[in-house]
Amino acid sequence: MAAVEEFERNFCLLLGATADQGPRVIQRLKLFIAVKQPQLGTRVSRKLALLYSTDTFVSVEAFRRAALGVTESSTWRQAINLVWLSVPVSAAVSAALAGLWLHALSQPAPEVTSEYRLGVWVTAAMVVLETAAQPLVILAQAMLFVKLKVVADMVTLCSRVALKAWLIALYPSHAIWAYCVGHAVSSALLVVIYYGTLLWHVRSPDNCLPVKSASELGPRLVPGQPVSAAGGRVLHDLLRAMSLLCLVAVTFGWSYSHLLLRLYGGALLTAGPAVSLLRAQCAYVLLLAVNGVLECYTFAVMRQEQINGYNRKMVLLSVIFVISTGIFTRLFGGVGLILANCVNMLTRIYVCYRFVAGLPLEPAVSVPPLLGLRPPPAVAAALVTAGLLAAGSESWLYSLS
Incomplete structure (x- = not known):
């Protein structure tokens, strides 16, 4: 041993x-x-x-x-x-x-x-x-x-x-x-x-499973711990953290994509559509992070019949994704495929958002979990100011260098 x-x-x-x-x-x-x-x-x-x-x-x-x-x-x-x-x-x-x-x-x-x-x-x-x-x-x-x-x-x-x-x-x-x-x-x-x-x-x-019974593969309630309330607080904090991190990436990524690609691969990468692709990818990462957190919480609190209903909705979302891929790629080329992925993430976020919004609010939770998606006013003002300064530096300073 x-x-x-x-x-x-x-x-x-x-x-x-x-x-x-x-x-x-x-x-x-x-x-x-x-x-x-x-x-x-x-x-x-x-x-x-x-x-x-x-x-x-x-x-x-x-x-x-x-x-x-x-x-x-x-x-x-x-x-x-x-x-x-x-x-x-x-x-x-x-x-x-x-x-x-x-x-x-x-x-x-x-x-x-x-x-x-x-x-x-x-x-x-x-x-x-x-x-x-x-x-x-x-x-x-x-x-x-x-x-x-x-x-x-x-x-x-x-x-x-x-x-x-x-x-x-x-x-x-x-x-x-x-x-x-x-x-x-x-x-x-x-x-x-x-x-x-x-x-x-x-x-x-x-040959043995790492659990004693198959029922232990799923989530188990622990007596004396408010799982729903703790889950709501965790969801709020995760949404707040992920949204703020990704908003920072979007704020600086939009203006500094050209500079980053220039440092990464030289003029070879900046001559083509790579700058537009990276800017679109910044927005996609924001939606991907929010969708990941929402889906984790949604599947943790869903019952089996609700999961089956969600899987049926996934078929419709896949069809929407394929159609949007064909339309956007014809209109925007490679950037259109990232936009189609953004549409796919938005539809999945909408489904999870409606489900979480319909859950009853636990007494121990003072703030609705979905409010974590809304940045504080001071942070929002700081991000807007930083975005304007970054855009100005790209237009005036970087173009002169």
Whole structure:
């Protein structure tokens, strides 16, 4: 037992050190990639990355939330079967989005058209491959295999970035091909890690869940603690903290996007639409943070039938997202896809906002939790002043430098 505890302690220290230094290494590799690959390859890689994130969200998100809402052990078999349905759905959605990317969106220059088509289909195929591992990903999450998720994400991300950097260093004119190879290898590693780990766990003699019963997988009430009241206060504080942090990012990000990209990648990044993309991304991060906090609280207090109703609404929200993606990308290009994601976040925030607003206010909560979205007047005035000063410095000082 002492050896096991020593291994656990050393492993946690290793993960902590990796989590601290890993992002710095990956950031330097990404900077190396941005400098090495041509501007055209950079734009195409962004379009392929947007295809991957859009395809993954539309194909998997609703199934994942539905399966994680299961609280009874007798329904886990049905939940696993439900998640396996995401594989054919992912294949259909990937084919539809690949056609959208190839025929509806703007195409790259003729010299990279063949590689771009290959990249679109490889990205769509990798989404289907990763979807095939979703049943095991959800099972590992329900069994509290936190280290497995950390290791899997770390290995896949590092392998993708490192392999792409190595291939671009060898073949600078084939950035799209390097992106495809790196993505394919990382997706295959993700599937192998989850299948290999859980198969080994099932066949080992010490196969056991980290809880005594399946009912302990869900939230449990502790006598004498006002869970709803504490949850309301926590929601208010989290909304206040996240909204203020993201408002600071929006305030300075809008004016200093050009300067930041100039320092990050030189004139290569500022010549194209990267400045507009970064500004739109600042607004998207604000909506993403608010939606994450609201959805966490919503799912914590929802009953099972309410979760089922929310999952049905997610289907409608996915349709709205796909339609808005097609409209905005035609009108605004790459920025339109970020705007479509903003619309998706706004619709999800609206659904959660209505649910939380309809909850009865606990006597112990003096302030409604949703008021955390409203910054204090002094802070709002400071942000407006800082935004005006930043915009003025960009117009007068930065333009003269």
